[in-house]
Amino acid sequence: MATLLIAEHNGTELAPATLSALTAAQQIGSEITILVAGANAKAAADAAAQCSGVSKVLLAEGDSLAHELAENLSELIVSLAGDYSHIMAPSNSVSKDTMPRVSALLDVGQLSDITAVLSDAQFQRPIYAGNAIATVTSKDAKKVITVRAAAFDKAAATGGSASIESVAAPAENTAATWVGDELSKSERPELTAADRIVSGGRGVGSAENFALIEALADKLGAAVGASRAAVDSGFVANDLQVGQTGKIVAPSLYMAFGISGAIQHLAGMKDSKVIVAVNKDEEAPIFQVADYGLVGDLFDVLPELTEKL
Amino acid sequence: MKVLVGVKRVIDYNVKVRVKSDNTDVDLSNTKMAINPFCEIAVEEAIRLKEAGVATEVIAVSVGTTASQEQLRTALALGADRAILVESEDGAEPLNVAKAFAKIMEQEQASLVILGKQSIDSDNNQVGQMLAALTKRPQGTFASKVAVDGDSVSVTREIDGGLRTVKLALPAIVTTDLRLNEPRFAKLPDIMKAKRKPLETKTFADLGVEVKQHIQLDKVEAPATRQGGVKVGSVDELIQKLKDEAKVI
Numbered sequence: 001m002a003t004l005l006i007a008e009h010n011g012t013e014l015a016p017a018t019l020s021a022l023t024a025a026q027q028i029g030s031e032i033t034i035l036v037a038g039a040n041a042k043a044a045a046d047a048a049a050q051c052s053g054v055s056k057v058l059l060a061e062g063d064s065l066a067h068e069l070a071e072n073l074s075e076l077i078v079s080l081a082g083d084y085s086h087i088m089a090p091s092n093s094v095s096k097d098t099m100p101r102v103s104a105l106l107d108v109g110q111l112s113d114i115t116a117v118l119s120d121a122q123f124q125r126p127i128y129a130g131n132a133i134a135t136v137t138s139k140d141a142k143k144v145i146t147v148r149a150a151a152f153d154k155a156a157a158t159g160g161s162a163s164i165e166s167v168a169a170p171a172e173n174t175a176a177t178w179v180g181d182e183l184s185k186s187e188r189p190e191l192t193a194a195d196r197i198v199s200g201g202r203g204v205g206s207a208e209n210f211a212l213i214e215a216l217a218d219k220l221g222a223a224v225g226a227s228r229a230a231v232d233s234g235f236v237a238n239d240l241q242v243g244q245t246g247k248i249v250a251p252s253l254y255m256a257f258g259i260s261g262a263i264q265h266l267a268g269m270k271d272s273k274v275i276v277a278v279n280k281d282e283e284a285p286i287f288q289v290a291d292y293g294l295v296g297d298l299f300d301v302l303p304e305l306t307e308k309l
Numbered sequence: 310m311k312v313l314v315g316v317k318r319v320i321d322y323n324v325k326v327r328v329k330s331d332n333t334d335v336d337l338s339n340t341k342m343a344i345n346p347f348c349e350i351a352v353e354e355a356i357r358l359k360e361a362g363v364a365t366e367v368i369a370v371s372v373g374t375t376a377s378q379e380q381l382r383t384a385l386a387l388g389a390d391r392a393i394l395v396e397s398e399d400g401a402e403p404l405n406v407a408k409a410f411a412k413i414m415e416q417e418q419a420s421l422v423i424l425g426k427q428s429i430d431s432d433n434n435q436v437g438q439m440l441a442a443l444t445k446r447p448q449g450t451f452a453s454k455v456a457v458d459g460d461s462v463s464v465t466r467e468i469d470g471g472l473r474t475v476k477l478a479l480p481a482i483v484t485t486d487l488r489l490n491e492p493r494f495a496k497l498p499d500i501m502k503a504k505r506k507p508l509e510t511k512t513f514a515d516l517g518v519e520v521k522q523h524i525q526l527d528k529v530e531a532p533a534t535r536q537g538g539v540k541v542g543s544v545d546e547l548i549q550k551l552k553d554e555a556k557v558i
Contacts, residue, residue, distance in 0.1 A: 100438035101441060102442075139525055179475060183472075239467070276547065292538055292555070293540045308545070
């Protein structure tokens, strides 16, 4: 038995989600290899080699891996799969795109978004937007797994000294080509990596008003998040959406302003350590999960908070 | 160009989910069922392609129990031309579903398959990608924009950092995200007309797909409920609590 963990990284550093997935891999209990794939990812591979409990790092570099296209990345993973009983990745938009492709090529099922490791074959995962928790057993010899990072503590990024081995990048799949990215540029922390998040919902009212959310976030060194309603209304970009179909987060502090608390939003943030909700509707469901609720107008509360903190 | 579109019967978006007292599954008895919201977006996109003269025929496909005919009729009322139901027990696994779609895609010589990115019951987010792998075709998952141009399709995808556009040679598989379109409602005359549109029923065996169990459901439990905390009366009190009690700022 051995585990292949696909790293999430930006070329130079591992994403914190990789360390959370590493914890899940350690709980399975077999030898762990980390795969770092990208156009230029040597520094990230060096970081992976330092992680505790990692035996080996595989580094795949090449143009075909530049834009994380699932067609190419899945070929790479399948070509390495022979040696491993478990193939895992933190849940993110790349692994969600790629891992089911890996599963189908291996003719095995996939366990999506696991939140607990019960044994090397039995896991828990949320279903129905987190309104039920399923315990499932994989019957396949090879297990393909994505890990909900917010459900696992981060493994130590130091203390290891794994060897780094280069593996060949796959050939480019000509049927799928990258055209371009429109990435949000922000100096703020990334949502899934942030220790504090300030989120706004429909109640914020407009894209301009989101400046109030951003001001508080900057004061706290927090990331900015949003509910689906705020994204659908065009207040902020899609990548800020917290919820079942957006980002799943579990920061130390989550502050929700003008968010009513639809089930799908709660599914994305209810594992946060401390939840603060500010809403003028005292019946808003968000108050049922908030540690501290303040019934009031966010247009009064936000500036006051930003000033007094 | 033929377009296949996936339709899954799931619990209605607005219904509160209850876990059965014996913890074997969620309780769906006497529950309102509907088309999975992401599949609704897929149906809408396919119909728009037909209205734009890009698609010549839209075929709605569901893998599920006989009751799924209801959701296929809804897709027909919305504008799909015909429907295929692959009869299965409840809770068909994603890989088996993908294998059925792969066979139908081949039989129908479909150029584009549009599926929801995930269903709101099992939350797997797998079938589209698995179908693409089985048919060795490119995929555009989590689409917020789809533009067919000759023998290729441009798909703008919602990714963690923002948006990414890819160009895929047809045939291709697209899975829908929330912001691709806003689905229409079926009109009464169309609901009546849909009753006369063809709905064909097949089995996995008819398609030559061997159904395998990959993942066994052992138990379903209600999640640990988070206890609501206290209401504070002012910003000052909130700051004091966050500093002294929660110690997070």
